[in-house]
Amino acid sequence: xxxxxxxxxxxxxxxxxxxxxxxxxxxxxxxxxxxxxxxxxxxxxxxxxxxxxxxxxxxxxxxxxxxxxxxxxxxxxxxxxxxxxxxxxxxxxxxxxxxxxxxxxxxxxxxxxxxxxxxxxxxxxxxxxxxxxxxxxxxxxxxxxxxxxxxxxxxxxxxxxxxxxxxxxxxxxxxxxxxxxxxxxxxxxxxxxxxxxxxxxxxxxxxxxxxxxxxxxxxxxxxxxxxxxxxxxxxxxxxxxxxxxxxxxxxxxxxxxxxxxxxxxxxxxxxxxxxxxxxxxxxxxxxxxxxxxxxxxxxxxxxxxxxxxxxxxxxxxxxxxxxxxxxxxxxxxxxxxxxxxxxxxxxxxx
Amino acid sequence: xxxxxxxxxxxxxxxxxxxxxxxxxxxxxxxxxxxxxxxxxxxxxxxxxxxxxxxxxxxxxxxxxxxxxxxxxxxxxxxxxxxxxxxxxxxxxxxxxxxxxxxxxxxxxxxxxxxxxxxxxxxxxxxxxxxxxxxxxxxxxxxxxxxxxxxxxxxxxxxxxxxxxxxxxxxxxxxxxxxxxxxxxxxxxxxxxxxxxxxxxxxxxxxxxxxxxxxxxxxxxxxxxxxxxxxxxxxxxxxxxxxxxxxxxxxxxxxxxxxxxxxxxxxxxxxxxxxxxxxxxxxxxxxxxxxxxxxxxxxxxxxxxxxxxxxxxxxxxxxxxxxxxxxxxxxxxxxxxxxxxxxxxxxxxxxxxxxxxxxxxxxxxxxxxxxxxxxxxxxxxxxxxxxxxxxxxxxxxxxxxxxxxxxxxxxxxxxxxxxxxxxxxxxxx
Numbered sequence: 111x112x113x114x115x116x117x118x119x120x121x122x123x124x125x126x127x128x129x130x131x132x133x134x135x136x137x138x139x140x141x142x143x144x145x146x147x148x149x150x151x152x153x154x155x156x157x158x159x160x161x162x163x164x165x166x167x168x169x170x171x172x173x174x175x176x177x178x179x180x181x182x183x184x185x186x187x188x189x190x191x192x193x194x195x196x197x198x199x200x201x202x203x204x205x206x207x208x209x210x211x212x213x214x215x216x217x218x219x220x221x222x223x224x225x226x227x228x229x230x231x232x233x234x235x236x237x238x239x240x241x242x243x244x245x246x247x248x249x250x251x252x253x254x255x256x257x258x259x260x261x262x263x264x265x266x267x268x269x270x271x272x273x274x275x276x277x278x279x280x281x282x283x284x285x286x287x288x289x290x291x292x293x294x295x296x297x298x299x300x301x302x303x304x305x306x307x308x309x310x311x312x313x314x315x316x317x318x319x320x321x322x323x324x325x326x327x328x329x330x331x332x333x334x335x336x337x338x339x340x341x342x343x344x345x346x347x348x349x350x351x352x353x354x355x356x357x358x359x360x361x362x363x364x365x366x367x368x369x370x371x372x373x374x375x376x377x378x379x380x381x382x383x384x385x386x387x388x389x390x391x392x393x394x395x396x397x398x399x400x401x402x403x404x405x406x407x408x409x410x411x412x413x414x415x416x417x418x419x420x421x422x423x424x425x426x427x428x429x430x431x432x433x434x435x436x437x438x439x440x441x442x443x444x445x446x447x448x449x450x451x452x453x454x455x456x457x458x459x460x
Numbered sequence: 461x462x463x464x465x466x467x468x469x470x471x472x473x474x475x476x477x478x479x480x481x482x483x484x485x486x487x488x489x490x491x492x493x494x495x496x497x498x499x500x501x502x503x504x505x506x507x508x509x510x511x512x513x514x515x516x517x518x519x520x521x522x523x524x525x526x527x528x529x530x531x532x533x534x535x536x537x538x539x540x541x542x543x544x545x546x547x548x549x550x551x552x553x554x555x556x557x558x559x560x561x562x563x564x565x566x567x568x569x570x571x572x573x574x575x576x577x578x579x580x581x582x583x584x585x586x587x588x589x590x591x592x593x594x595x596x597x598x599x600x601x602x603x604x605x606x607x608x609x610x611x612x613x614x615x616x617x618x619x620x621x622x623x624x625x626x627x628x629x630x631x632x633x634x635x636x637x638x639x640x641x642x643x644x645x646x647x648x649x650x651x652x653x654x655x656x657x658x659x660x661x662x663x664x665x666x667x668x669x670x671x672x673x674x675x676x677x678x679x680x681x682x683x684x685x686x687x688x689x690x691x692x693x694x695x696x697x698x699x700x701x702x703x704x705x706x707x708x709x710x711x712x713x714x715x716x717x718x719x720x721x722x723x724x725x726x727x728x729x730x731x732x733x734x735x736x737x738x739x740x741x742x743x744x745x746x747x748x749x750x751x752x753x754x755x756x757x758x759x760x761x762x763x764x765x766x767x768x769x770x771x772x773x774x775x776x777x778x779x780x781x782x783x784x785x786x787x788x789x790x791x792x793x794x795x796x797x798x799x800x801x802x803x804x805x806x807x808x809x810x811x812x813x814x815x816x817x818x819x820x821x822x823x824x825x826x827x828x829x830x831x832x833x834x835x836x837x838x839x840x841x842x843x844x845x846x847x848x849x850x851x852x853x854x855x856x857x858x859x860x861x862x863x864x865x866x867x868x869x870x871x872x873x874x875x876x877x878x879x880x881x882x883x884x885x886x887x888x889x
Contacts, residue, residue: 153569
């Protein structure tokens with residue numbers, strides 16, 4: 111970790127700590143204070159946007175573990191989210207299980223299904239593995255669409271609000287606190303996972319799986335573990351998504367979302383903890399901006415084809431990904447790293 | 461000259477303090493300005509979403525144009541509703557349930573009195589938020605699950621089950637010449653659009669005397685229907701009914717043509733796909749002779765609403781001329797204006813000005829539920845509310861594609877009210 115001059119570590123634990131200085135703790139506490147006070151000054155719309163952002167951060171963090179750290183490309187992440195979402199609804203409505211248990215079970219179920227599709231990763235990699243995960247997306251949604259008696263088929267299922275410690279979380283602000291807390295836990299777990307033996311094994315496999323195996327890393331075991339962890343997070347995101355929207359059907363988890371998540375972690379920065387956070391916030395806020403600017407543009411330039419104005423968002427998204435791949439392939443996380451380094455050195459250039 | 465020197469530590473202190481002020485005090489007015497309720501003044505805010513991009517954009521874009529042009533017409537030529545201008549708050553839903561889940565709270569925050577969706581799939585996602593809040597919504601295209609049992613969501617048009625029933629009745633009365641029960645295949649979009657037609661068939665097929673021999677589903681992004689149509693062909697149907705959007709329907713028609721299935725059998729379409737976009741996508745030759753159901757008149761009909769819609773469409777969105785989706789949302793715009801007028805007449809502007817739950821209740825009780833015999837400038841059959849029946853328009857017309865044009869072939873067909881929630885197979889919400 112980059113540290114200001116003069117900071118030394120006197121123990122391994124101190125060396126491994128994420129937050130080392132008082133300044134670190136100050137910024138962390140300030141960030142948490144701002145986040146937890148958001149319902150006090152944000153209207154429902156912005157809270158709903160924040161909820162969507164946090165849920166997407168959880169899903170993208172899972173994908174980042176699988177793809178960014180372990181190098182296993184998955185384009186079926188929305189399908190694994192669907193597994194979590196439906197598990198959550200079924201366990202809540204049919205079995206009346208408490209929400210914390212439901213949330214955990216949703217993650218485990220998605221993780222197990224992810225492992226099933228991850229078995230192929232021992233023999234195939236790259237584009238071939240991507241196609242295998244693509245199959246997961248379509249198989250999962252096909253099963254959901256056709257298993258009417260359990261999933262409601264194409265009609266979908268209404269989802270009751272989550273109930274935690276006797277509190278029914280109905281409003282956007284109630285849901286916001288639940289989603290925020292889970293997101294913080296997930297980010298904490300992801301950050302620490304990347305620094306464990308398991309995390310380092312993931313990175314070794316990503317960089318060269320043959321060399322990793324020679325060093326004693328069991329590729330099959332760790333690839334499956336990466337699939338389980340990545341899909342576990344997707345399942346958690348799916349469960350929260352279901353209880354946030356109040357209704358799910360197969361259209362809630364389109365293939366385009368799986369692609370979008372890949373775009374988000376590329377823009378944010380693959381293989382970093384902050385990458386998915388930056389990527390998701392950037393893309394979602396860009397989307398919100400375009401949504402709000404479009405009607406104004408349409409009014410200001412009546413000569414423009416209205417199809418052009420509504421097409422701005424997808425065009426902008428595509429152009430952004432291309433620009434990032436060309437000019438900043440390491441994503442916003444790398445820019446953040448450069449900023450932090452410059453900040454620590456400023457006003458000195460060395 | 462003495463240099464002004466600022467140490468790094470001092471700079472950071474000042475910058476940190478300024479940053480803190482900006483983060484707390486500075487951002488507060490920004491966020492509250494963005495999200496808090498604004499004074500509606502003398503306007504009437506209406507939230508509207510259309511799937512203008514995404515997999516149903518070929519319907520959503522003309523739908524957006526028709527609705528906004530209609531509000532423009534009401535504001536410009538009719539001087540609003542009782543002197544109050546309609547202030548549309550329009551958003552593109554992208555046909556994405558997650559986006560819909562953020563748009564509905566925005567409409568509620570903005571003080572909208574009522575909201576509209578174009579697609580039933582949009583309303584399916586929206587109603588989970590709108591119903592508990594008692595925020596009334598009207599979907600132009602509707603499925604039974606939106607309002608069975610009735611809550612705070614209404615349908616401007618009859619639902620997809622009504623489409624199936626109207627087509628089945630017309631087919632039996634005017635096309636079917638054989639003996640016994642005609643064999644019908646269904647090709648349905650895998651969402652509420654397709655499911656709605658299936659519910660109609662489930663409820664009425666036996667009563668009407670129609671045998672359903674195949675039920676195939678497809679997605680909105682379908683690229684081939686050869687497999688499903690081969691299975692349908694093996695069942696030797698007399699008639700096929702498609703309830704979908706224009707793009708997938710065009711693929712089904714083209715593949716049916718290439719398999720030699722059509723012409724040869726009768727093909728009917730529900731109203732979600734029966735628009736000029738279907739003819740453009742499938743081609744006039746492939747779509748020739750296809751029957752369809754729709755709940756508005758067509759562009760060639762001589763009614764006051766069509767004259768105005770034509771004028772505005774040609775002036776502002778000429779690319780939509782001939783598109784039925786433009787007419788359907790134009791009709792929605794007129795119905796919304798009538799609802800607002802009823803509410804203003806019954807409770808006055810002060811109740812509506814707040815844009816809160818009391819305003820929403822007033823819109824529903826004194827606006828929507830007071831609708832009775834409104835003519836919609838001749839665009840649709842008369843609309844009105846009957847207790848329990850949340851469909852505002854209850855009649856459909858039969859059309860046929862001839863020479864690349866959608867041509868009327870009959871008068872209004874009344875769609876009976878069916879209490880779907882009483883059927884054991886109907887999903888419980």
